[in-house]
Amino acid sequence: LEILKKRLPDAILIGAKKSGTRALLTFISIHPNVSAANPEIHFFDKYYHLGIDWYRSQMPFATQNQIVIEKTPKYLVDPKVAQRVYNMNKNVKLIVILRNPISRAISEFVQTQWKQKRNIFDVEEQARRFNRMLYQNRRGNLTIRKNWSVIRNGIYVKHVKNWLKYFPLESFIFINGDNLVRNPHQEMKKLQEFLAIKPIITERNFVMTTQKRGFPCIRLKPGSDRIKCLNDQKGRPHPKINPSVFQDLDQFYKPFNKEFFELIDQEPFW
Numbered sequence: 001l002e003i004l005k006k007r008l009p010d011a012i013l014i015g016a017k018k019s020g021t022r023a024l025l026t027f028i029s030i031h032p033n034v035s036a037a038n039p040e041i042h043f044f045d046k047y048y049h050l051g052i053d054w055y056r057s058q059m060p061f062a063t064q065n066q067i068v069i070e071k072t073p074k075y076l077v078d079p080k081v082a083q084r085v086y087n088m089n090k091n092v093k094l095i096v097i098l099r100n101p102i103s104r105a106i107s108e109f110v111q112t113q114w115k116q117k118r119n120i121f122d123v124e125e126q127a128r129r130f131n132r133m134l135y136q137n138r139r140g141n142l143t144i145r146k147n148w149s150v151i152r153n154g155i156y157v158k159h160v161k162n163w164l165k166y167f168p169l170e171s172f173i174f175i176n177g178d179n180l181v182r183n184p185h186q187e188m189k190k191l192q193e194f195l196a197i198k199p200i201i202t203e204r205n206f207v208m209t210t211q212k213r214g215f216p217c218i219r220l221k222p223g224s225d226r227i228k229c230l231n232d233q234k235g236r237p238h239p240k241i242n243p244s245v246f247q248d249l250d251q252f253y254k255p256f257n258k259e260f261f262e263l264i265d266q267e268p269f270w
């Protein structure tokens with residue numbers, strides 16, 4: 001007989017927002033040794049005052065053989081969170097998934113437009129609106145508005161540095177969100193290794209369906225017809241940013257990206 005209990009998480013998927021956090025959680029959830037909370041809990045950023053027993057009550061039931069995971073992408077960028085997580089459990093495993101910060105920024109921008117119910121299907125109007133929000137006038141020069149959260153959230157080095165004040169590099173895994181779309185099994189192999197669970201999610205679990213605009217879906221078991229895809233809120237159409245704006249963003253992020261990969265001591269993913 002297996003006893004099911006609610007326990008505090010063994011691993012937390014802390015972000016980055018719009019980098020494929022939902023896809024990663026959905027994929028790892030099919031593993032029998034994982035029990036994942038489905039909604040975003042927002043304990044360390046928003047509901048901390050409700051206390052640790054509340055947090056535990058939000059966790060899914062799990063057996064002793066399961067790793068408990070929750071995901072809240074806000075955790076990566078909220079400066080209060082790292083210390084709070086450390087106070088809960090300094091040995092917790094931290095999962096970070098990152099996507100090229102330029103496509104991440106556009107993805108977050110598109111999400112803000114959907115939330116405001118703007119005319120989301122006019123991608124040209126969206127591109128113009130993105131440009132208007134992106135720049136600021138500094139003494140006659142147009143510069144990138146780096147305090148815009150859409151831009152700031154992608155300065156990964158800044159956020160990860162704050163986490164590294166509390167946790168050693170070995171506490172983290174950095175998953176490549178762009179590659180999770182192209183070669184999901186490669187990223188799942190890394191994640192299963194990091195969580196020290198059997199690598200049972202493999203290439204045979206993934207299906208590329210035409211309905212899902214090239215995004216992979218997962219088979220609950222290899223060979224099974226039962227398939228899980230993300231809903232239509234994921235994989236939204238993006239506005240086409242003009243090349244000069246793209247170049248400005250590329251220049252802007254370049255030094256931060258470089259510093260980030262040096263910090264985590266890995267080859268650049270993008």
Ligand SMILES: Nc1ncnc2c1ncn2[C@@H]1O[C@H](COP(=O)(O)OS(=O)(=O)O)[C@@H](OP(=O)(O)O)[C@H]1O
Pocket residue numbers: 016017018019020021022023073106107108110180181215216217230233234235236
């Ligand atoms: N398999 C699969 N199916 C659908 N979508 C996928 C998948 N893998 C990665 N992605 C990308 O995930 C992007 C959304 O990221 P998040 O889930 O982290 O967003 S959120 O922060 O939780 O709102 C989402 O961004 P948009 O394309 O801008 O919608 C997708 O590009």
